[in-house]
Amino acid sequence: MYTGIVLGTEKVASRTQHQGYISILIHDTQNFFNDVFLGASVAIDGTCLTVSQIVHDKKLIGFDIADQTLSLTTLDKLQAGTAVNIERSFKMGMENGGHSLYGHIEGVAEIVGHIQRGETLHLDLKIPAEKIKYFFHKGFIGVHGCSLTVNHVDKQQHLVAIDLIPETLRLTNLKSLQLGDFVNFEIDQTTRTLVDTIEGIYLNRMTE
Numbered sequence: 001m002y003t004g005i006v007l008g009t010e011k012v013a014s015r016t017q018h019q020g021y022i023s024i025l026i027h028d029t030q031n032f033f034n035d036v037f038l039g040a041s042v043a044i045d046g047t048c049l050t051v052s053q054i055v056h057d058k059k060l061i062g063f064d065i066a067d068q069t070l071s072l073t074t075l076d077k078l079q080a081g082t083a084v085n086i087e088r089s090f091k092m093g094m095e096n097g098g099h100s101l102y103g104h105i106e107g108v109a110e111i112v113g114h115i116q117r118g119e120t121l122h123l124d125l126k127i128p129a130e131k132i133k134y135f136f137h138k139g140f141i142g143v144h145g146c147s148l149t150v151n152h153v154d155k156q157q158h159l160v161a162i163d164l165i166p167e168t169l170r171l172t173n174l175k176s177l178q179l180g181d182f183v184n185f186e187i188d189q190t191t192r193t194l195v196d197t198i199e200g201i202y203l204n205r206m207t208e
Contacts, residue, residue, distance in 0.1 A: 001089065001090045001100060001101070001102060002043050002048070002087050002089060002090055002100075002101040002102070002103055002145070003087075003090055003099070003100070003101065003147060004087070004099055004101045004140075004142055004145065004146055004147020004148075005087065005147065006085045006086065006087050006144075006145055006146050006171055006172050007030075007032050007086050007087055007088065007171075008030055008032065008085075008086060008171050008172075009083040009084060009085055009086065009171070009172060009173050010026050010027050010028060010029060010030065010032065010083070010084060010086055011026070011027050011080075011081055011082065011083050011084070012024055012025070012026055012027075012078050012079065012080055012081065012082045012084060013025040013026060013027050013060055013080060014080055015078055015079055015080060018064075020066065020067050021064050021065055021066045021067060022064070022065050022070065022078075023052070023053070023062060023063070023064050023065075024062065024063050024065065024078055025053070025055070025060045025061065025062045026044070026060065026061050026062075026063070026084065026086075027059065027060060028059040028060065028061055029059070032086050032088065033054075033059075033061045033088075036051055036054065036061060036088075037051065037054075038051055038052065038053075038054065039051060040088075040089070041089045041103070042061075042063070042086065042087070042088060042089065043085075043086070043087040043088075043089075043101070043103045043145045044063065044075070044084050044085070044086065044145075045073070045074060045075065045084050045085050045144045045145055045173075045184050046085065046087075046101070046103060046105060046142050046143070046144050046145030046146070046184045046185075046186060047065075047069065047073050047075055047103055047105050047145075047184060048102065048103025048104065049063040049064075049065065049069075049103075050063065050064070051063065052064045069105075072105055072106075072107055072108075073105045073107075073108065073184050074108055074144075074182050074183065074184050075184075083173045083176070084173065085144050085145045085146065085172050085173055087145050099140045099147050099188060100188075100189065100190075101142045101145070101147065101186055102186070102189065103145075103186070104186065105184045105185070105186055106128075106131055106185055106186055106187050107128055107131070107184075107185065108182040108183060108184060108185070109125040109126055109127050109128075109143075109160070109182065109183055109185045110125070110126040110180065110181070110182055111123055111124070111125065111126075111177055111178065111179055111180060111181045111182070111183065112124050112125070112126045112159070112179070113159075113161070113179075114177065114178060114179045117163075119166040119169075120163055120164060120165055120166065120169075121163070121164040121169060121174070121175070121177075122161065122162075122163050122164075123161070123162050123163075123164065123174075123177065124159050124160070124161050125141075125143070125159065125160045125161070125162065125183070125185065126157075126158060126159060127158050127159070127160050127185070128158070129158050131187065132153070132155050132158045132160075133155070133195055133199075134187045134188070134191050134192050134195055135150055135153050135160050135187075135191075136150065136153055136191070137150060137151070137152065137153055138150060138151075139188060139191060140188040140191070141160060141162065141185060141186070141187070141188070142184075142185060142186030142187075142188075143162065143174070143183050143184070143185055144172065144173065144174060144183050144184050145184070146168060146172055146174065148162045148164070148168075149162070149163075150162065151163055
């Protein structure tokens with residue numbers, strides 16, 4: 001489990017294509033992975049991945065990414081030099097300053113609105129139509145692994161608006177987003193449970 005409080009960014013060192021998956025190596029210039037171990041879970045741009053390789057002498061950490069994951073996320077675009085958001089999995093006793101995330105990406109959202117407001121950034125995200133029912137004003141959304149507050153929802157246009165403060169922009173790769181880019185998004189699981197349960201009850205009553 002994760003909290004959506006990204007530690008910072010690291011860059012992809014290499015990408016290797018295999019049958020059914022790719023392998024990537026990520027730099028560890030900021031010591032985010034000092035105590036990492038094979039099999040550990042790490043969120044890369046919000047996607048929960050398993051550590052598959054540790055190159056101690058070069059401070060590189062490796063991950064394997066299956067074709068299914070590549071088809072659902074922006075990770076298929078990763079190349080050497082790409083900056084990615086890093087979050088280690090939650091440990092008992094840590095402060096949860098965001099909201100509960102699982103690294104289970106729903107899909108990608110397109111940046112259709114991009115407005116710089118002083119040192120902050122306003123973004124409008126185009127959400128797939130079948131997923132917009134899970135978002136509401138002042139609810140949560142995970143964007144590239146960042147826990148963010150939804151500031152506006154347009155269900156007819158399938159739009160979700162978020163606003164990024166300077167500290168979020170400083171620590172993450174969201175500062176590099178442009179119109180037409182895509183981001184990984186994750187639905188708040190509590191909201192999903194409530195919406196699906198209520199919807200299921202309503203549909204059952206309609207068919208009785």
